Amino acid sequence: DAGVIQSPRHEVTEMGQEVTLRCKPISGHDYLFWYRQTMMRGLELLIYFNNNVPIDDSGMPEDRFSAKMPNASFSTLKIQPSEPRDSAVYFCASSPSGRAAGELFFGEGSRLTVL
Amino acid sequence: DQQVKQNSPSLSVQEGRISILNCDYTNSMFDYFLWYKKYPAEGPTFLISISSIKDKNEDGRFTVFLNKSAKHLSLHIVPSQPGDSAVYFCAAPKGNQFYFGTGTSLTVIP
Numbered sequence: 305d306a307g308v309i310q311s312p313r314h315e316v317t318e319m320g321q322e323v324t325l326r327c328k329p330i331s332g333h334d335y336l337f338w339y340r341q342t343m344m345r346g347l348e349l350l351i352y353f354n355n356n357v358p359i360d361d362s363g364m365p366e367d368r369f370s371a372k373m374p375n376a377s378f379s380t381l382k383i384q385p386s387e388p389r390d391s392a393v394y395f396c397a398s399s400p401s402g403r404a405a406g407e408l409f410f411g412e413g414s415r416l417t418v419l
Numbered sequence: 420d421q422q423v424k425q426n427s428p429s430l431s432v433q434e435g436r437i438s439i440l441n442c443d444y445t446n447s448m449f450d451y452f453l454w455y456k457k458y459p460a461e462g463p464t465f466l467i468s469i470s471s472i473k474d475k476n477e478d479g480r481f482t483v484f485l486n487k488s489a490k491h492l493s494l495h496i497v498p499s500q501p502g503d504s505a506v507y508f509c510a511a512p513k514g515n516q517f518y519f520g521t522g523t524s525l526t527v528i529p
Contacts, residue, residue, distance in 0.1 A: 308462070335515060346425075346521030347463070347508060359515065395462055407453060408510075408517055410462030 306330070308411035310396050316417045322384040325414045327396030328377055335399040337408065338371055338381050342392045350394075353379065386418045422446045423511050425520035433528050438496040440523045442509035445490065449511040449518075454483060454494050457506045457522070466507070467494070499527045 309328040317323055329336045337352040351361040356373045364371070368387070373379040383390055393415045397408040424443045432438045442452075450471040455463035469476040469483045469492065476483050482495045496503055506522045 337517070339519075344521075345421075347510075347519035349516060349518075352515065354515065397462070407465040407468070408455075408463075410455075410464070412460070412462045 308396055308398050308409055310394075310411035310414050312414055313412065314415050314417075316419065317386055318419050319387055320385040321418075322382065323386045323390075323416060323418075325381040325394050325396075325416070327379045327381070327411060329379070329396070329398030330400075330409055331377065333398035333400045333409070334376075336373060336379050337397040337399070338379070339395040339397060339410075340392045341395060341413070347395070350381070383416075386416075388418045391416055391418050421521075422449075422513075423509055423518045423520045425509060425523050427523050428521070429524040429526070431526045431528060432499045434501060435498045438494075438499045438503065438525055438527070440494040440496075440507050440509075440525065442492045442494075442520055443490055444492075444511055446511070446513065446518075447490065449513060451512055452483070452485065452492050453510045453512075453517075454481075455508045455510060455519075457508065463508055496525075499525075501527045501529050503527050 311326045338350040339347045350363045351371045353373045371381045393413045395413045397410045422445050453468040454466040456466045457463040467478050467481050469485050485492045504527050506524045508519050508522045510517050510519045
């Protein structure tokens with residue numbers, strides 16, 4: 305079975321450019337999460353979806369960040385315009401239940417560097 | 420507001436010895452805890468979990484202990500192996516959200 309697939313694995317861009325990160329969750333999972341990993345804060349939840357609907361985006365740092373899930377098999381996280389402080393590893397994860405009994409299945413992450 | 424905390428950013432242990440990774444939490448409503456393991460350039464993967472109705476859960480070389488009164492859990496790895504070198508995150512779900520600690524980087528020295 306394919307796991308959570310993220311692209312690109314690495315992205316280097318210049319400040320002010322638009323960045324789009326992509327995620328394909330595991331088929332049948334109805335929860336999708338976007339996390340950001342930094343040294344200072346560890347894994348931070350940015351936003352999560354249930355059945356393609358955004359449920360909680362309180363972790364999205366600023367209006368420069370937006371996320372969409374147009375269908376059950378695809379989600380995007382967009383940063384426009386990007387800034388150097390956005391440099392981090394961004395993980396997408398999916399879950400079949402999202403409840404405490406469930407666990408998260410992570411993709412391999414997208415490492416973003418903004419120069 | 421860090422509801423799950425891992426106060427040791429790193430830990431080094433000799434191969435064959437015990438590794439103990441610690442995690443503290445502030446929210447007494449948490450009723451389930453998970454540990455994830457992360458290798459470089461990979462996503463975190465689930466390792467072991469524990470429900471708040473238990474104080475111990477064991478899976479092979481990995482044991483998680485929960486002390487609810489102290490709001491503390493720990494992961495024990497015995498014996499430690501070089502392949503255990505990774506970053507370990509503890510996590511607690513609340514509703515549909517998962518709260519993660521900042522991680523502890525474990526290095527097992529051959």
